[in-house]
Structures are given as C-alpha cells and as structure tokens.
Amino acid sequence: MKTHLQILFRNTKRRKTAMKKSRYTVPALEKGLAIIELLARAELPLGVTDLYDLSKIPKSTIFMILTTLESLNYVQKVEDGKYRLTLKLYNTGMETLTKLDIRGIARPIMEKLAVDLRFTVHLAMLENGKAIYIEKVKGPGFVQFSTEIGQTLHLHNSGVGKALAAFLPEESLELFLRQNGMPATTANTITTPEAFQAFLTNVRDSGYAIEDEEGELGIRCIAAPIFDSHGRIAAALSVTALRNELPSVAFQAIGSKLQDSALFISRQLGYDKNKELSHPSGDE
Missing domain, CATH: 3.30.450.40 (GAF domain)
Structure with missing residues (x-):
C-alpha cells in the first residue's frame, strides 16, 4: 500500500513543483489536497504518522489540516485515531x-x-x-x-x-x-x-x-x-x-x-x- 501511495505523492510533488512557477499558488491548500488524495487511495484509514511517512509534511501541519477537514465533514476520525474520507467529496463530485x-x-x-x-x-x-x-x-x-x-x-x-x-x-x-x-x-x-x-x-x-x-x-x-x-x-x-x-x-x-x-x-x-x-x- 505504501509503495503505491508514495508513488502518488511523488506525482503530487511534481505537480507542486510545476505550480511553483505561479505567484498565486496556496501552499496550505496544496498540502491539504495532497492529504485528501492520499486518504482517497489508501485501502485503510491513515493516521498523522502514516501521512507524515508518506508525504514528509510536518506533523503539526497534517494535524491542523485533518482537524479542519474533519470540522468541514470531509474526513472522519475512526476508533484508533486514524482518518478516512467521508462521502462528502463523492456527493460533491456527483x-x-x-x-x-x-x-x-x-x-x-x-x-x-x-x-x-x-x-x-x-x-x-x-x-x-x-x-x-x-x-x-x-x-x-x-x-x-x-x-x-x-x-x-x-x-x-x-x-x-x-x-x-x-x-x-x-x-x-x-x-x-x-x-x-x-x-x-x-x-x-x-x-x-x-x-x-x-x-x-x-x-x-x-x-x-x-x-x-x-x-x-x-x-x-x-x-x-x-x-x-x-x-x-x-x-x-x-x-x-x-x-x-x-x-x-x-x-x-x-x-x-x-x-x-x-x-x-x-x-x-x-x-x-x-x-x-x-x-x-x-x-x-
């Protein structure tokens, strides 16, 4: 699972590198979307440490992003403190x-x-x-x-x-x-x-x-x-x-x-x- 997700994040970083040419990108938003993509493709819920290992985004940043996404009902915390996506993105896409x-x-x-x-x-x-x-x-x-x-x-x-x-x-x-x-x-x-x-x-x-x-x-x-x-x-x-x-x-x-x-x-x-x-x- 991690190998697939690490490949995904490398591709995400490539997109981010290409976007750096623009003056108008929002780094926090890029990190948030990267976390959403990692959660979307994971077979099991991921915790802060899991996401850090895959993305190298600081844990404090990951925690704040997850807290924000949870408050907006885009992610849900499960029993072991890990996170998974809700169906809100699916419904939005539909x-x-x-x-x-x-x-x-x-x-x-x-x-x-x-x-x-x-x-x-x-x-x-x-x-x-x-x-x-x-x-x-x-x-x-x-x-x-x-x-x-x-x-x-x-x-x-x-x-x-x-x-x-x-x-x-x-x-x-x-x-x-x-x-x-x-x-x-x-x-x-x-x-x-x-x-x-x-x-x-x-x-x-x-x-x-x-x-x-x-x-x-x-x-x-x-x-x-x-x-x-x-x-x-x-x-x-x-x-x-x-x-x-x-x-x-x-x-x-x-x-x-x-x-x-x-x-x-x-x-x-x-x-x-x-x-x-x-x-x-x-x-x-």
Missing part, C-alpha cells in the same frame, strides 16, 4: 457530474426541437443568481441569433431565467434579485419583485415560462424547467424566435411541447414526478 450530464442528455432533444419547431433552442443553468447558457442548437431559419454558450441573462427578463426562478426557494430568489437588480431592458420588462412573483405563480401553474419582448424588442422566448433526481430545479430548456414567427396563439402548443421535452430530460436525470414536492416557498 453534483458536478449531474450538471455535466445534462448537456449530453439534452443535446439530441434540443436538435429534434430545432428541426421540428424551426427555432433556436437553448439550455441554461443557474449561476451566481443569473441564467447561463450551457448549450445551444441553432434553428434552420434564415435569421440566426447571436447568443452563445457562457452568456448570462437576468432571471426577470429571460425565458430561461423565469423558468429557473419559478422553482427556486423564495429566500434564494429574493437574494438574487437584490444582488443583480431588475433593470428594464425594454418597456415590457417586469421590474418589481411583486409583479415578478405573481408572474412566477403562472409559470408554476402552466409548467412553462413566456418572455415576450422583455429582454429585447422583437424577440420572444418560451422555456420549461428541468428537475434533478431530488426534485430540485436543475436547468431550463427554451426556444427563441422572432416575434412574427412565434405568435401568441402558438404559446400553449409550443409551451406544452417544451414541457414534455424538459420532463423527458428530467427523468433521464432521475426525476420522479410522482414524488414531486410543493414549491419551496410553501405554495402548492
């Missing part, structure tokens, strides 16, 4: 993996929607209180939109933002609106939290959100929420079109189609609609 998987799962659905509806299709997630595009499929029409992956949008004036906001805990939504504001980008933009909350009630009732020239004049969007295996909002699926290509009489039909597509993606992520909980704010 959260990230789920988010990355959404693109692969959604892409073929988005391509079919683009062909069937002849609109540009977007996939967005929540980041720093805004919606961010993580995937895009261009529609086959002559007019192409300049949106791009990585572009962020406010929650209150975008279709994907509204679909995400409708299923956020109320306190989180209030915080995001305070942080990012509700600027009026057109005369149609909702600019008060009260009006926005009332609109989101309709989103939850219908299952999809409509953005009618609120982010940009002449542009309409419809979006539907995607949920993860815990029933939490994970992403939003939308179509974007010119106003004259997406008449209001088509909202319900396209919204329902988007809702069905979003539900299919949600189920691929492990979502069970039969176990759906009420809205986090307490509304049914």
